[in-house]
Amino acid sequence: MRVLDPLGISIVLAILLVAVGVSAEWLAPYDPFNTRMFRSLQPPNSVNLMGTDQLGRDIFSWVIYGIRTSLLVGLTSATLSIIIAISVGLLAGYRGGMMGGLLMRMTDVFLSIPRFMLVIVAVVLLTPKIVNIILVIASFSWPEAARVIRSEILSIKEREYVTAAKVLGLRDLDIMLSEILPNITPTILSLWTLVIAEAILTEAALGFLGFSDSNFPSLGMMLMMAKNAIFVGGWWVLLFPSIVIIILILTFNLLSDKLIERFSPKLR
Amino acid sequence: MNSLLEINGLSVAYKIGKNLNEVVKDVTFSVDIGETLAIVGESGSGKSTVALSIVRALPENAIITKGSIFFEGKDLLKLDLKSLRYIRGKDISIIFQDPLAHLNPLRKVKLLFKDLFNDHGLEFDLQRVVELLNKLKIPDPQRVLDAYPYQLSGGMAQRVFIALALAMNPRLLIADEPTSALDLTIQSQVVKLLKEVKKSFKVSMIIITHDMGVAASIADRIVVMHNGKVVEEGPPEEILIQPKSDYTKNLVISARRLYEGGLKWIS
């Protein structure tokens, strides 16, 4: 029962994907960067399960390493982002005052400028290295998450058990950590998985535009190759990376949805 | 047959996940014409569910597993939606604890009445509505008619709610916890009002409450419910002085101890 429902499925999928990413070295039959012009643009066959691109690279291997890159960027930047979001959201929500106002103005700025443009500009300026990409994505995704966390805290801090903690004599930090934090855990989990999905998408988009780190196979970059490949009939260059990107994003989106569902009714 | 309403063997269950949770178990009682009945019980006794069953306003996951509710000779549980709509609000009305949650916040009070008339295929009769508001001691009816529900105070909103319920001259008025969550002085106002309604509108009433004091102040007969079952029924003299079942005894002793402990000198 637990494994078959949507929540279970998305958890299992997520774990599978991570497993693939971790064991890329063993799963990939070839070196993804290996270009062999004589095998250029081969449709899927027994040697190249997903075919090859214009430069003869094995798409299957690329996709497997691509999953690793996507998850690496996704998980790292999301985790970094959420940690910052929790700290800022907690302070802004519980203490309020100036911090709260500042946070609101910051996120307002982000909402008015197309975030993706900022990401591209920042990555280009800092040069497309994997570390920069992770940092940039994290930097531009924490404000919104912090905002969500802040508003939830605003409502929780009015609950009577928080007042009770104050009357007992707990200090603010204690209250934030022991009373409030456990109650926003579902939201945090859900936000985290959502940011992961967003980050994966952003990384793929960067790759598509040619701004990925050349040392890390990006699914998006393969889509860039596909742009030209389909003109000469190379549908497999488009299909396989696309499906994998979709699976990645759907998995984490679904996980985010179901996590919120799972935790909501219980609390009342 | 003096019975206006006859409930026989009513059983209602709620579906939670895969489980069926029986909330009302084999409840039988009746209401005579012109009678005011109070259903008294603690939370979880199923009393509100019984009230909602009569007007078939139960939530989606509720299932009436068996029983019949006869109103003027017709089994309400077997009626189709069309006939039901005809009866609801016209022959049987219901008011709830929280008026603002049940009145459309986007419509002025006058329009709420208009909607009601139109729903039942009648021309809007302003005169009659103003008379009604006056009868219910609502001061300055014109101002109230022009206001939105949220602009009214708690007590006033409850009166408007009652007015809407009485506008079509129903034969049965059900009040589901009409006084809970209200301040003490407003509670008394509402009960006093319901008593006047009883006198001047000649309508039968079912009052659902957990407050024995409310029941004793207005009911001709009291039905005590506990854990979905009817534990005892009878006139206030019996229930309050010589309760037969253990549960009722406990309930009454608590109630009287609470009130008489400190208030013997008030009468």
Add this chain to the structure above:
Amino acid sequence: MDILIECKNIKKTYYVGGLLNRRPVRALNEVSLEVEEGRTHCIVGESGSGKTTLARIIALIERPDEGSVKVFGHDALKYFEGDLEEGVRKFIRRNIQMVFQDPYSSLNPRKKVADILAKPFKVYNIDYDKERIKELLSSVGLTPPEYYLDKYPHQLSGGQRQRITIARALALLPKIIILDEPTAALDMTIKEQILNLLINLKKNYNITYVLISHEVPIITNICDDITVMYHGNVVEVCDHNTLRTAVHPYTIGLLSSVLIPNPESRFKDIFAIPGEPPSQITSASGCVFAPRCPLASEICIKHEPKLVEVSKRHRVACHMFDVRYFDDYENYRKSLIERWRGWYL
């Protein structure tokens, strides 16, 4: 008897509305209160009376705008500004505890009962063990205590949760426990049980209660001193005995509107004070109760009455008060009710 809490002329105003139309809501207007050790002090009032605000000020989780508050002899202002020695500050905090109205939201839904009850000890670094927690559970009537240790709040009934809230407040044996409508959300039989529990705990542990309630039966069963509030003002202060001869029209009206569960009730004319409490935003001059008072006269509309001592442990704020009312109290009371009845057309 020591005066544990002393409030003098407290004023508190809130503001509602957005940036452009901020209106003041006068929650407390020159309220004074004294809590004597060992005497249960009840604050009676309906919504808008300011009783909850007063409770929060006494519980030191809110500061008044004006007026002074002294707890255990220390100025509460110093407590808030951190001008007190750490030991004194801790002493004050742990000796004023609170029980809240809603048993459903006053317990952290993600904590087990054992953790909730261990918290007070942890905060003050006091040693405790499982036995102590079990003792605590037993003292509030939750037996067998082992059963409750691992439960989450949502697994318990309203009455059980309220007992846990009481246990939490009781844990460090504070001198004062403030109870904000402790039984309002509970069923009748549970109300009685909690009331009895509170009475027993008071006897066994010598606690001074400050009880806020609008439930008249609760108050008359447990209170030694009673402060009646209406729309941010104190209208009458009496004790258990003088309550029988309360003179302020609001107090009399309140007591007379209780619906009593005996069979004669339905044959009697129900009494209810006509009219509604004023909206919180008005700040009319004169007596706050004047619009609803059958004795109101010119002076009542113009000038705010001050609390005046009527007898020992009996004060009232009413211009129309005359000490001769006591000569024929029943008549006074009856005539008030009659005048009110006359207001119903």
